[in-house]
Amino acid sequence: MSHMKTPVGKPFTFVHAADLHLGTPFKDISTALEGAGKALQHATLDAFDQLVALCVEKEAAFLLIAGDLFDGPNRGVRAQLRLQRGLERLHDSNIPVFIAAGNHDPLKGGWPGSDRWPPNVHVFPPSANKPFPVEKDGEAVALVHGVSYSRQAEKNDLASKLARTESPNYQALYQIGVVHATVGTYEAHESYAPTTLENLRATGLDYLALGHVHTFTVVNEADPVVAYPGNIQALSPREMGAKGALLVSVDAAHRATLEFVELDSVRFVEEEIDLGDTDSLAELSTLLQEGAAAAREEGGARAIVLRVILKGRTPLYSQLARPGDIEQLTSELREAEVHGTPPLWWNRIANATSPELDIEALEKQGGLESELIGLARTLSEDDALLSGFADEALVDLYKKPEVARLLGPRPEGAELEAELQLARDLALDLLKGGL
Ligand SMILES: [Mn+2]
Numbered sequence: 001m002s003h004m005k006t007p008v009g010k011p012f013t014f015v016h017a018a019d020l021h022l023g024t025p026f027k028d029i030s031t032a033l034e035g036a037g038k039a040l041q042h043a044t045l046d047a048f049d050q051l052v053a054l055c056v057e058k059e060a061a062f063l064l065i066a067g068d069l070f071d072g073p074n075r076g077v078r079a080q081l082r083l084q085r086g087l088e089r090l091h092d093s094n095i096p097v098f099i100a101a102g103n104h105d106p107l108k109g110g111w112p113g114s115d116r117w118p119p120n121v122h123v124f125p126p127s128a129n130k131p132f133p134v135e136k137d138g139e140a141v142a143l144v145h146g147v148s149y150s151r152q153a154e155k156n157d158l159a160s161k162l163a164r165t166e167s168p169n170y171q172a173l174y175q176i177g178v179v180h181a182t183v184g185t186y187e188a189h190e191s192y193a194p195t196t197l198e199n200l201r202a203t204g205l206d207y208l209a210l211g212h213v214h215t216f217t218v219v220n221e222a223d224p225v226v227a228y229p230g231n232i233q234a235l236s237p238r239e240m241g242a243k244g245a246l247l248v249s250v251d252a253a254h255r256a257t258l259e260f261v262e263l264d265s266v267r268f269v270e271e272e273i274d275l276g277d278t279d280s281l282a283e284l285s286t287l288l289q290e291g292a293a294a295a296r297e298e299g300g301a302r303a304i305v306l307r308v309i310l311k312g313r314t315p316l317y318s319q320l321a322r323p324g325d326i327e328q329l330t331s332e333l334r335e336a337e338v339h340g341t342p343p344l345w346w347n348r349i350a351n352a353t354s355p356e357l358d359i360e361a362l363e364k365q366g367g368l369e370s371e372l373i374g375l376a377r378t379l380s381e382d383d384a385l386l387s388g389f390a391d392e393a394l395v396d397l398y399k400k401p402e403v404a405r406l407l408g409p410r411p412e413g414a415e416l417e418a419e420l421q422l423a424r425d426l427a428l429d430l431l432k433g434g435l
Pocket residue numbers: 019021068104212214
């Protein structure tokens with residue numbers, strides 16, 4: 001289906017951001033990383049400064065913030081001051097700001113301090129109210145609708161409250177809806193304000209500026225454009241890669257072009273290193289340094305928090321599995337990197353290597369080894385059997401201190417198949433006296 005579009009308006013640009021979580025504490029960072037802790041304290045605020053700078057530099061017609069401006073009710077003095085300063089800078093540049101509240105910052109009767117914000121800032125009420133027309137250089141270009149959460153666990157389809165204004169003065173404008181909502185299902189996110197693409201289409205709007213999902217995602221490319229910019233700064237090692245906002249250019253025919261602009265000041269990077277052909281610690285050290293260099297490359301001028309996963313079948317397996325060795329390796333690397341620019345912090349090295357084992361030969365040789373290999377095979381061929389076994393055996397196994405020392409905590413969302421192989425190889429290696 002093709003939509004014939006006729007030129008209707010003046011081209012303009014706006015910025016769509018979401019999930020700023022200003023002043024949030026970071027999770028899952030090793031306490032050994034003091035410097036990182038300090039940088040991370042400022043990271044969401046530094047990213048916000050970058051967001052403001054982007055709006056000013058690109059002469060944005062307006063800025064949209066689609067929920068979770070704050071992380072929680074305790075907003076902190078530093079975050080509030082930086083926010084205030086940024087909003088004033090946008091006011092001085094004649095850039096209106098439209099904010100919808102999300103599940104982390106529901107309105108519940110208003111936000112303390114927001115009465116001091118400059119008059120260019122508009123916070124949407126919990127019911128879809130009168131939309132705001134926006135002018136660029138004296139000419140009306142867009143109409144901005146929006147709706148806020150009044151409570152944290154919003155289960156209503158808020159987006160469906162939005163509807164295009166058809167009155168003659170406004171119907172030809174580019175019309176946008178700002179809402180913190182869930183379209184589809186996302187493993188890492190609660191399904192708050194759930195909606196469907198069908199319902200979003202039914203609003204008749206041109207662009208749905210969503211928030212909630214912390215990963216940049218274009219849900220629908222056009223008619224209407226539906227997008228999540230992701231958060232402007234990652235909040236934990238699980239949020240890997242570049243973070244930022246969307247710079248949206250709307251042409252005279254109301255076609256929108258989305259550009260993802262990186263704004264994060266600290267980046268979480270994960271590198272997988274295969275130790276398949278590696279049999280010496282010196283080689284391992286070189287590979288790790290190369291991993292760090294690659295992470296730096298990926299981060300540009302940003303500070304990096306790095307997690308490395310060691311993989312592959314290697315004679316180094318027994319050594320890496322020895323209690324304390326990975327920790328020593330990690331602190332060695334930390335010391336070597338401490339003066340680097342930009343800073344790079346080794347958050348964790350995970351050992352997912354396996355020993356060099358000749359499974360076929362071991363199975364033929366009989367005894368406990370071949371029984372173990374047979375059991376693992378039976379389990380891997382039957383999903384129900386494997387998940388039952390995992391619930392019973394693996395959960396208890398990881399509770400044992402000697403196992404925890406060897407393997408670390410049970411990885412979140414680990415693949416059972418991979419865990420099974422890890423357990424089999426570890427047992428086989430122990431049997432051959434490799435430890
Ligand atoms: Mn969020």
